[in-house]
Amino acid sequence: MVSLSALGLEFSARRTLKSLHDQLGAGLLVAAAVPGLTAAIDQHSAAVRDIVTMGVEGSAAVAGVVLLAGYARGLVDAAKESGWRLTSPADWTQADWFTARLLAVCSLAKRIDEPDYHDWRDVSVA
Numbered sequence: 001m002v003s004l005s006a007l008g009l010e011f012s013a014r015r016t017l018k019s020l021h022d023q024l025g026a027g028l029l030v031a032a033a034v035p036g037l038t039a040a041i042d043q044h045s046a047a048v049r050d051i052v053t054m055g056v057e058g059s060a061a062v063a064g065v066v067l068l069a070g071y072a073r074g075l076v077d078a079a080k081e082s083g084w085r086l087t088s089p090a091d092w093t094q095a096d097w098f099t100a101r102l103l104a105v106c107s108l109a110k111r112i113d114e115p116d117y118h119d120w121r122d123v124s125v126a
Contacts, residue, residue, distance in 0.1 A: 006063070013069035017109040020072055020102060023086060027103045028110070030092040037093055044104030064112055072105045 031037040052067045076086060079098040086102070089095045095103065 009066050010063050013063070013065040016069040016073060017065060017106070021106045021109065024088060024099065024103050024106055026088060027092045027095065027099070028107060031103070031107075034093055037095075040100055041104050041107055044101045045108055048101065048104050048108060065109065068105055068109050068112075072102060075101060075105075 027037075028041075031041050048068070048071060052071055075098065079086075084096070084098050086099075089099060
């Protein structure tokens with residue numbers, strides 16, 4: 001049985017990921033047409049999966065959306081401390097590291113609810 005607290009965390013995480021997707025999701029459409037950008041997003045996605053699964057103690061007991069949203073929030077906070085702003089780039093092929101990393105989070109989050117989803121940590125981004 002899922003606790004009310006866990007449902008609240010998942011709801012908040014989904015809201016965070018949706019907001020991120022609303023701001024950066026256009027980059028996924030561009031990436032589908034630009035092989036170099038797809039490759040960059042794939043590499044970032046693999047790194048995010050590794051960080052979240054191997055770098056978070058007890059990650060197996062936490063919903064994937066909660067892990068992804070937590071990672072994204074932490075990344076945005078750290079980036080803002082260095083003066084970065086969350087904006088959609090005019091040219092997605094020139095996206096900075098933070099934007100590409102967050103786009104990878106969007107890509108992973110998008111697949112969590114697909115019918116053939118088993119474990120987001122095993123999802124191929126391509």
